Amino acid sequence: xxxxxxxxxxxxxxxxxxxxxxxxxxxxxxxxxxxxxxxxxxxxxxxxxxxxxxxxxxxxxxxxxxxxxxxxxxxxxxxxxxxxxxxxxxxxxxxxxxxxxxxxxxxxxxxxxxxxxxxxxxxxxxxxxxxxxxxxxxxxxxxxxxxxxxxxxxxxxxxxx
Amino acid sequence: xxxxxxxxxxxxxxxxxxxxxxxxxxxxxxxxxxxxxxxxxxxxxxxxxxxxxxxxxxxxxxxxxxxxxxxxxxxxxxxxxxxxxxxxxxxxxxxxxxxxxxxxxxxxxxxxxxxxxxxxxxxxxxxxxxxxxxxxxxxxxxxxxxxxxxxxxxxxxxxxx
DNA sequence: CTTGACCTTCCCCCAAGGGGCAAGGTTTAA
DNA sequence: TTAAACCTTGCCCCTTGGGGGAAGGTCAAG
Numbered sequence: 439x440x441x442x443x444x445x446x447x448x449x450x451x452x453x454x455x456x457x458x459x460x461x462x463x464x465x466x467x468x469x470x471x472x473x474x475x476x477x478x479x480x481x482x483x484x485x486x487x488x489x490x491x492x493x494x495x496x497x498x499x500x501x502x503x504x505x506x507x508x509x510x511x512x513x514x515x516x517x518x519x520x521x522x523x524x525x526x527x528x529x530x531x532x533x534x535x536x537x538x539x540x541x542x543x544x545x546x547x548x549x550x551x552x553x554x555x556x557x558x559x560x561x562x563x564x565x566x567x568x569x570x571x572x573x574x575x576x577x578x579x580x581x582x583x584x585x586x587x588x589x590x591x592x593x594x595x596x597x598x599x
Numbered sequence: 600x601x602x603x604x605x606x607x608x609x610x611x612x613x614x615x616x617x618x619x620x621x622x623x624x625x626x627x628x629x630x631x632x633x634x635x636x637x638x639x640x641x642x643x644x645x646x647x648x649x650x651x652x653x654x655x656x657x658x659x660x661x662x663x664x665x666x667x668x669x670x671x672x673x674x675x676x677x678x679x680x681x682x683x684x685x686x687x688x689x690x691x692x693x694x695x696x697x698x699x700x701x702x703x704x705x706x707x708x709x710x711x712x713x714x715x716x717x718x719x720x721x722x723x724x725x726x727x728x729x730x731x732x733x734x735x736x737x738x739x740x741x742x743x744x745x746x747x748x749x750x751x752x753x754x755x756x757x758x759x760x
Numbered sequence: 761c762t763t764g765a766c767c768t769t770c771c772c773c774c775a776a777g778g779g780g781c782a783a784g785g786t787t788t789a790a
Numbered sequence: 791t792t793a794a795a796c797c798t799t800g801c802c803c804c805t806t807g808g809g810g811g812a813a814g815g816t817c818a819a820g
Contacts (some may be wrong), residue, residue, distance in 0.1 A: 457807095498707060501806080606799095637785055
């Protein structure tokens, strides 16, 4: 009877690893299943559906946290459609940004490779690939280069010591 | 006399955080600097150059491990150009793959959003965004009772990551 | 009885640092 | 001189989505 799947069988049907299933359980994406007498996890067929839903949503680029929220909303009784719609719109925008960044990056690499062809005869200082090229690389990175590098601790007094 | 920079000053000049500098030191990208009597790290100007090199390479999409290797080769006496060239070519190829994946992903999301417009009047079961769409993943029939299901499921993990 | 496949929990690992803490050093204004 | 303000030190945990593996329990077949 397919009413009792062990974790490996569920994994096979849903196309994931047992590790991933335990991870999903730990992070609240899958509910803890019942256990057999030998402490093995025992799943019903609904777990397969839930896992496929998760895979599908993840395939759309949603994070596990977002998927968990969607499921929670659904459990709460009201359909998560509006929420999902908003999520997907944000994802699409984010994707566009990421695509633009990658295109820029590819262009930079191509330029670097092309520059190498030109300088390979002249012998640059150390490495024209990295040291040459256009002036600044705006490493869309972490710390905003303002004046204070990290002056966050304004209000609170220092640690009582 | 910029012969002795403290970590914050170096960070400011190189456009990174002190945290990142300590991290680079810990992972072997920066050599451990000399210390002042009060155990403060003291850097020379060459550290600024090294850090800028690192940022530039990272801006080209190289990982810190790759950057560390490049630096090691350079320290070894011979210029890392050929190595870097190969690395960049691989990066460019990888980037092309990633771009293709992202384009597919964006298309899927767009389709999902478009499908929503069509079904919003008809009221789907729970969420047409995720549950609708093309079917796939044939469940490999019955789980064999007796043959080992130990197989490498190392396929594509989640969507395009 | 003994493999061997499977299951359990537990802990550490990846990239590239960020956040926070306690303790202590330095600098500056009152 | 002293207190505030800031800087540095090391340390530990957090992030994503699990992978790898150890140590031990369980179940079927040979």
